[in-house]
Each structure stands twice: as structure tokens, then as C-alpha cells.
Amino acid sequence: METPRYIKENFKRKKEVLEVRNKMAGVAEGAVMKNNKKVLLKKYVSGFPQESDLEVVTNETILLKVPQESNAVLVKNLYLSCDPFLRVLMSDLAEPIYIEGFHLGNVIRGFGVSRVLESGHPDFKEGEYVWGITGWEEYSLITDTEKIFKIPFTDVPLSYYTGLLGMAGLTAYIGFNEMCSPKKGEYVFISAASGAVGQLVGQLGKLKGCYVVGTAGSDEKVELLKTKFGFDDAFNYKTEKSLGVAVNRCFPNGIDIYFDNVGGAMLDAALLNMRANGRISACGMISQYNLEEPEGVHFLVKMLTKRLTMKGFNVIDHFSVYPKFLEVVIPYIKNGEITYLEDKADGIENAPAALVGLFTGKNVGKQLVVLADE
Amino acid sequence: METPRYIKENFKRKKEVLEVRNKMAGVAEGAVMKNNKKVLLKKYVSGFPQESDLEVVTNETILLKVPQESNAVLVKNLYLSCDPFLRVLMSDLAEPIYIEGFHLGNVIRGFGVSRVLESGHPDFKEGEYVWGITGWEEYSLITDTEKIFKIPFTDVPLSYYTGLLGMAGLTAYIGFNEMCSPKKGEYVFISAASGAVGQLVGQLGKLKGCYVVGTAGSDEKVELLKTKFGFDDAFNYKTEKSLGVAVNRCFPNGIDIYFDNVGGAMLDAALLNMRANGRISACGMISQYNLEEPEGVHFLVKMLTKRLTMKGFNVIDHFSVYPKFLEVVIPYIKNGEITYLEDKADGIENAPAALVGLFTGKNVGKQLVVLADE
Known part of the structure; x- marks a missing residue:
């Protein structure tokens, strides 16, 4: 079917408008003003996030050019990562977690995988792939270049760098292998075990020779844990x-x-069952992020009687371990000893639903949004 | 005033009864059967302990002789230490903390300072002073000899070994200096700060060049913290x-x-005010021991956002540090840079009230019971 004429004309009009704008803005010859769909924060969230707290706008534009003498990097975003910590940043007066809390009417940000279109930064070159903090939009001009990382291996699916080979994977590795010093034969419990982090923690546990039990929110996910x-x-x-x-x-x-991804009542259930000298990796508390009043945790006295250590951490303090992490994990991925499950939403229009669905457990496996394949 | 005749006669009768018993038990010549007042557990405690949960019995006896071929140690108890953890051991089906939970009708046990009367153990000799686990009674035959320790320095008050130079002091040193790695200029908060452990933590903090704030349950104690x-x-x-x-x-x-001695609401208040990479020493949770249902702690999400570490510990895992601890602390005590406040109850008859008073904060300084001076 041919594209209807009114759409063609609409498109032509838009292009003309852009050209006029470009001229008015004194844009350099060759630079292109591009349509750039975005996800904006529409309402500060309290309680569970709703799709209506976000807004996809389709009429924004971006100049596909790195400003002169800037060391920013211009990227095309390919994959966006839906992560629980984004919920915290959607609150009013949110404390920063790696990045600042979101502001009303502004694009939300998070981890993603992107292709470099143009670079003012010596560490990044056109055509290279990067993962790190980008906007929830089709194109981003990244000025926070210390929060993007070159993708070193492209013979694995690039989308993996939103999770298994990105922040979530490194989180699992740091929070388990480095924080908990697992030993062969030890008993390991993982909450939100089918999520991006949990999947890998469980498999790292099995590779260490531990006995591994996970919990998840549906029979389908439980089955996946035991089989896949x-x-x-x-x-x-x-x-x-x-x-x-x-x-x-x-x-x-x-x-x-x-390995705690949820906090609250599950943390209590774990505390009640900890052995002497047990370790708790406080990685996430997804059960708490949507509550007006956080739940109480009642059995912290086990910290004393069982001589427990609980460690909160932020993966960003441990990026220096990233090369070592890849060295460990990539061979296992290639030989199939580490497997990975993604839940892909298609297109930026579906991004709000994908993000919101994370908090009701809709996703099966790592939730991400596909914007483009390259 | 002369002792009334009926008491003399009563005493004479008791002595005769003891002599008959000794003969029947085949007690060796020279061994003495002695009256031995004791504190027994009368009721398992739930909620706040009451004096009536304990009973002082005055008609028990002990044979002042170490059985042949036993490596037990017979001691005269001089000072008994009132410690919060004893409350936990007074519950029905208590989990052991260093020692087993107490049984109805049996003598309660805890840390104390004692003089060796006779020893079947090569490490202890008659006339030496020891500190460690003993019974709440005038004389004890100690079979758990791995839980008593020779007192190496007697040129400081012996009662200090129930607290500052015993379990409480080592707890403060381990839980603060070793678990929290304090650095000059850091901000240190201590709950139950005028107690046996808190006093020393605060002073160790000041010696390290930290800014130290404590909380306590009366204006008198607050004044002590700031002045003494x-x-x-x-x-x-x-x-x-x-x-x-x-x-x-x-x-x-x-x-x-x-440095948390209380748990509950104070732990929440501290969590809310922790800085990034803060450390919480989970030393005690006295606010929780008497509750039927433990309070909830609501702000553990700070463990993540502030990358906190919380460590529960038990001083018993760290006795190897004891000589080093004395080496550090004793010179400060002698030169007055570390000071110490004791609250002494006099006589075993007053032991239940002293122990119970600990949980309503009656004591000012380290609570102990004086049974004898040597």
C-alpha cells in the first residue's frame, strides 16, 4: 500500500519547518535536524507508577550535530533498559542514584545501548557502540561521558549490554561474587530471581557449587528458574x-x-532463616519503592544473634571491575553455561508500559525496550 | 548486739546437717560444705523482666572441693555483671548467646569476676583472679573453663573486668575500632551511650579524633556524657x-x-541520617528484647542509597584480640584518658533488682553486683 498523500505532505511540511528552524538557529551546513520521540515525566510518582505518569512526545527535534568545541557524544539509542531504580528517580525530591531524580516535563534517563553518530570525545568514535546512561529518546547528545562505556565485544547480542553485560550483570557479579564471597556447598537464596540480576546471581551460584533457591512471582517464572x-x-x-x-x-x-532484590517481608523471612556468619547483599528493595510508608523489617535482631553482615552497594563504585567481569562471564555465555532471558518491548511508544509493568511483575526476564536494531 | 540464740542454734543445726550429708556423700576429709546463695530463674520472661521472675535462694550448699580427676575450677564470685543479653537467655526456648538459655529453677549465669579457690585445670591456680562466665551465686564450680580468662593486671579495680576490661570493653573495641574502621574527623553516633559499652565507644571515638554524639535516657546521663x-x-x-x-x-x-546498642526506632532515626559509605555496628538491640513483637525498622532502603554496611558480631568470636585490647586500653585508664563509671548493687539479694533495672535504664554507668571484695 502506498503511503497516503496527506502523510507525505505532512512529512514534507515538517521537513520544511525543520529547514527553516535550522537556518534561523544558524545550524552549520550538513547538520540535520531530526525528529526525536521522547518519554517525559508527566507526574511525580507516589505509590505504584502508572503509564499516565509518563508521556511519549513525538514532535520534539534534535540537531544531529555535536556543538563545536564540545566533548559530548551524539548517539542513536538502540535499546533502553527498564530498571527498578528508575522508580526511585520518578519521585518528587528523589535522592540521586547514580543520576539525578527526574524533573517534570523532562526526558527520563537510564541505562541503554547506543550507536555513536558523532563524537567530540577522544574515547568514542563514530560507529562504535556504547552502553551507559542515555535519555529515553531516539537520539541523545550525551554530555555525561563518564557514564557511558565502549562496548568491547560485539559478537554477543548488543541488547545484552542493557542487562547481563551491563549494569545488572555487573551488579550481580559485584553483589554476589565480591560482596558475599560464596563458597562451594553454601546455601544461597535469591529474591526476584528471574529478573535481570537474579538470573545471573543464581547461575554464578551454581558455577561456584552452591545450593541455589530462588523466588519469583509466577509459576511460569518459577519453572524457568528450575529449568532454564x-x-x-x-x-x-x-x-x-x-x-x-x-x-x-x-x-x-x-x-x-x-541476595536481596526486594526488601520488606521477604527480607524478614530470610533473616529468620539465616545461618551463623551469613551475608546479606542488599541489592534492591523493589517491594518498597512504591509504598507511601515503607514496611517494617522486624527480625534485625538476627544480625546480632547470627553475626550477620548486610551490605548495601552501588555498582557505580565498582566499574573498575567491569573488564574482569566480562572476562569471567563472556566465555560462559558463549559456551552456554550462562543463559539469559530478555523480555523485549517494541518501540518507544511501548516504553512507559514496559517500565510500569516491571513493578507488577509483568515481565518475564530482563525487560528492555527496542528502539532500533542498529 | 549478740546474735540471738535461735539463730545460733539454727546455724548449728545446719552445720550438723551439712556434716551428715558430707559423710553420706563420701566427701573427702578437709572438704567443706558451704552455704551458697543463688539467683534462680523462677519464670520464663516475656515482655519486661520483673524481679519476681527471679528468686534468691539462701539455703543451697556447695562442696568446696574440685572432684577428683576433674579439670573444673572452683571459684568464689566477687562481682557479677548485669548485661542486656541476659534478658534474651531468660526467655523460654531462648537461642543460645555464648551460653545456653536459662532453665526454670536453675541458677542463671553470666559474666563475672571471681577468685580461684581450687583448680583442677593447669591454666588456673589457687588465688588467681579470673573473669568470664560464672553462676549468679557465691561460689561456682566452673566446668566450662574455656569461658573464663585469667586477669592479667590487678593494679586496676578488679570490678572493671565485669565491664570496661571484660566483655563490654572488648565489645566496644571490636565493634568500633575493628568493625567500623573509624577515621579522624568522622561523625560517630552512639545509642545507650552511658552504658558499659557506649562509654568506651565514645571515648575511643574521641581518641581517634572523631566527632562523637551519644544518646541516653535521662538528663543526668546526658550531662555525664558531655562532662565526664x-x-x-x-x-x-x-x-x-x-x-x-x-x-x-x-x-x-x-x-x-x-554504634547501635538499642535497635528499633533509634536505628531508623540513624538510618535516615547516614552518610554515603556509612557503617553500622549492630552491637545490641536492647529496645527490642522485652517486646512481644519486635518493632519494624522502616528505612533499610538507606542501606542501598547510602551504600551502608551493617555488621552484627559477637565478641566471643574475637577473644584473640583481648591481649591487644588491654595493651591499648590499660595505659589510657592509668593516665586518665579513659574514664569509667560503675553502678554497684550490693549483695546477691539485690542482684534481681539490679538486673531488672537495666531494662528501664535505672543504672547510671555499668551495672554490676558486688558479692565480695576478695
């Missing part, structure tokens, strides 16, 4: 009467390492 | 409307190290 990801056991926390009883059933001898 | 113990600031948590506001007022720049 090789967990020793798993349970659906939504259908258990008592989390404490469920955890105890899976760990009659107690837990050595609890 | 050299804290930079202190507040009475009982008269503050909001703990969070009080902590924030004392730490406008936030807290680097929180």
Missing part, C-alpha cells in the same frame, strides 16, 4: 501462605547468603 | 518529640558510624 537457569529449587511467593515457612522448607539447614 | 566522658554532644531520647529530628540536629552533615 538451573536453580536447585524455587517457589512462587504470591501463592505461599507464609514466606518464613516457605523459606524454611527450602532451607532446612538455613541460608548462608541472601 | 567528653562527648561533643548528647541528647535525652526520652524527651525528644522526634528521634529523626534530634539526630539530624546533632548531625547536620550526617553520620559516618552508628
Whole structure:
């Protein structure tokens, strides 16, 4: 079917408008003003985020040119990563987590995979792929260049750098291998185990010779943990009467390492079942981000009686480990010993739903948004 | 006034009874059966302990002789230490903390200072002083000899080994100097700061060049912290409307190290005010031991956003540090740079009240019970 004439004309009009604008803005010859769809924050979020808290605008434009004498990097965004920490940044007066809280009417930001179109920075070159902090938009002019990283290996799916080979993967590696010093035969419990981080923690645990149990929010995810990801056991926390009883059933001898992605009641259930000298990696508290009042955690006295260590961390303090992490993980990916499941939303129009769905557990595997393939 | 005749006769009768018993038990010539007052557990405690949960019995006896071929140590107890962890051991089905939970009708146990009367153990000799786990009674036959320690320096008050130079002091040293790695200029907050552990933590903090603030439960104790113990600031948590506001007022720049002796709401107030990379020493949770249902702690999300580390520990894992600890602390005690305040109850009859008073904050300084001076 041929493109209808009114669309063609609309497009032509837009192009003319852009050309006029470019001239008025004194844009250099050869520079292109491009349409640039974006996801903006429309309302500060309290409670669960709604699609209506975000807005996809389709009439914004960007000048595809790095300003002279700037060391910014102009990129085309390929994949956007839906991560729980974005929820925290959507609150009014949010404390920064790696990046500043979002402002009303501004584009939201997060981790993504992008292709460099033009670079004012000596470390990045046209045509290279990068992962790191970018805007939720089709094109971004990145000035925070210390928050993007060159993608060193392109013989694995590039989308993996939104998760397994990006922030989530490094988080799993740091939070488990480095923070918890797992040893062969130890008992490891993982919450939100089918998520981007949890998947990898479980597989790293199995590679270390640990006994690994995960929890997730649907029978389908539980099945995935036990089959695709090789967990020793798993349970659906939504259908258990008592989390404490469920955890105890899976760990009659107690837990050595609890990798916590959720906080709240699950943290309590884990605390009740920790063994002496246990370690808790406080990686995320997704169960708490949407609550007006955070839930209380009641069994911290186990910190004393069991001599536990709980460590909160932020992957950004550990980027120096990234090359070592890739060295460990990439061979396992290539030989199939580490597997990975992605849940891809298609197009920026579907980005708000994808992000919001994360908090009701809609995604199966790592949630990302595909903007373009290259 | 002369002792009334009926008492003399009563005493004579008791002595005769003891002599008969000794003969029946085949007690060796020269061994003495001695009256031995004891504190027994009368009721398992739930909620706040009451004096009536304990019972002082005055008609028990002990054979002052180490059984043949036993490596037990017979001691005369001089000082008994009132410690918060004893409350935990008074519950039914208590989890062991260093020692087993107490049983109904049995003598309660805890840290104390004692003089060796006779020893079947090569490491201890008659006339030596020891500190460690003993019974709440006048004389004890100690079989758990790995839980008593020879007192190496007797040119400081022996009672100090129930606290400053014993378990509490080592706890302060381990939990602060070793667990929290304090650095000059850091901001240190201490709860239950006038207690046995808190006093020393504060003074160790000042010696390290930290800014030290403590909280306690009376104006008198607050004054002590600021004058006698050299804290930079202190507040009475009982008269503050909001703990969070009080902590924030004392730490406008936030807290680097929180030494937690109380848990619960104070832990929340501290969490809200922690700085990035802060450390929390989970040493005690006295506010929780008497509750039927533990309070919830609501702001653990700060563990993530501030990248905090919380460490529970038990001093018993660190006894190897004891000689080093004495080496550090004793010179400061002798030159007056570390000071210490004791609250002494007199006689075993007053032991239950002294122990119970700990949980309502009656004591000013380290609470102990004096049974004998040598």
C-alpha cells in the first residue's frame, strides 16, 4: 500500500519547518535536524507508577550535530533498559542514584545501548557502540561521558549490554561474587530471581557449587528458574501462605547468603532463616519503592544473634571491575553455561508500559525496550 | 548486739546437717560444705523482666572441693555483671548467646569476676583472679573453663573486668575500632551511650579524633556524657518529640558510624541520617528484647542509597584480640584518658533488682553486683 498523500505532505511540511528552524538557529551546513520521540515525566510518582505518569512526545527535534568545541557524544539509542531504580528517580525530591531524580516535563534517563553518530570525545568514535546512561529518546547528545562505556565485544547480542553485560550483570557479579564471597556447598537464596540480576546471581551460584533457591512471582517464572537457569529449587511467593515457612522448607539447614532484590517481608523471612556468619547483599528493595510508608523489617535482631553482615552497594563504585567481569562471564555465555532471558518491548511508544509493568511483575526476564536494531 | 540464740542454734543445726550429708556423700576429709546463695530463674520472661521472675535462694550448699580427676575450677564470685543479653537467655526456648538459655529453677549465669579457690585445670591456680562466665551465686564450680580468662593486671579495680576490661570493653573495641574502621574527623553516633559499652565507644571515638554524639535516657546521663566522658554532644531520647529530628540536629552533615546498642526506632532515626559509605555496628538491640513483637525498622532502603554496611558480631568470636585490647586500653585508664563509671548493687539479694533495672535504664554507668571484695 502506498503511503497516503496527506502523510507525505505532512512529512514534507515538517521537513520544511525543520529547514527553516535550522537556518534561523544558524545550524552549520550538513547538520540535520531530526525528529526525536521522547518519554517525559508527566507526574511525580507516589505509590505504584502508572503509564499516565509518563508521556511519549513525538514532535520534539534534535540537531544531529555535536556543538563545536564540545566533548559530548551524539548517539542513536538502540535499546533502553527498564530498571527498578528508575522508580526511585520518578519521585518528587528523589535522592540521586547514580543520576539525578527526574524533573517534570523532562526526558527520563537510564541505562541503554547506543550507536555513536558523532563524537567530540577522544574515547568514542563514530560507529562504535556504547552502553551507559542515555535519555529515553531516539537520539541523545550525551554530555555525561563518564557514564557511558565502549562496548568491547560485539559478537554477543548488543541488547545484552542493557542487562547481563551491563549494569545488572555487573551488579550481580559485584553483589554476589565480591560482596558475599560464596563458597562451594553454601546455601544461597535469591529474591526476584528471574529478573535481570537474579538470573545471573543464581547461575554464578551454581558455577561456584552452591545450593541455589530462588523466588519469583509466577509459576511460569518459577519453572524457568528450575529449568532454564538451573536453580536447585524455587517457589512462587504470591501463592505461599507464609514466606518464613516457605523459606524454611527450602532451607532446612538455613541460608548462608541472601541476595536481596526486594526488601520488606521477604527480607524478614530470610533473616529468620539465616545461618551463623551469613551475608546479606542488599541489592534492591523493589517491594518498597512504591509504598507511601515503607514496611517494617522486624527480625534485625538476627544480625546480632547470627553475626550477620548486610551490605548495601552501588555498582557505580565498582566499574573498575567491569573488564574482569566480562572476562569471567563472556566465555560462559558463549559456551552456554550462562543463559539469559530478555523480555523485549517494541518501540518507544511501548516504553512507559514496559517500565510500569516491571513493578507488577509483568515481565518475564530482563525487560528492555527496542528502539532500533542498529 | 549478740546474735540471738535461735539463730545460733539454727546455724548449728545446719552445720550438723551439712556434716551428715558430707559423710553420706563420701566427701573427702578437709572438704567443706558451704552455704551458697543463688539467683534462680523462677519464670520464663516475656515482655519486661520483673524481679519476681527471679528468686534468691539462701539455703543451697556447695562442696568446696574440685572432684577428683576433674579439670573444673572452683571459684568464689566477687562481682557479677548485669548485661542486656541476659534478658534474651531468660526467655523460654531462648537461642543460645555464648551460653545456653536459662532453665526454670536453675541458677542463671553470666559474666563475672571471681577468685580461684581450687583448680583442677593447669591454666588456673589457687588465688588467681579470673573473669568470664560464672553462676549468679557465691561460689561456682566452673566446668566450662574455656569461658573464663585469667586477669592479667590487678593494679586496676578488679570490678572493671565485669565491664570496661571484660566483655563490654572488648565489645566496644571490636565493634568500633575493628568493625567500623573509624577515621579522624568522622561523625560517630552512639545509642545507650552511658552504658558499659557506649562509654568506651565514645571515648575511643574521641581518641581517634572523631566527632562523637551519644544518646541516653535521662538528663543526668546526658550531662555525664558531655562532662565526664567528653562527648561533643548528647541528647535525652526520652524527651525528644522526634528521634529523626534530634539526630539530624546533632548531625547536620550526617553520620559516618552508628554504634547501635538499642535497635528499633533509634536505628531508623540513624538510618535516615547516614552518610554515603556509612557503617553500622549492630552491637545490641536492647529496645527490642522485652517486646512481644519486635518493632519494624522502616528505612533499610538507606542501606542501598547510602551504600551502608551493617555488621552484627559477637565478641566471643574475637577473644584473640583481648591481649591487644588491654595493651591499648590499660595505659589510657592509668593516665586518665579513659574514664569509667560503675553502678554497684550490693549483695546477691539485690542482684534481681539490679538486673531488672537495666531494662528501664535505672543504672547510671555499668551495672554490676558486688558479692565480695576478695
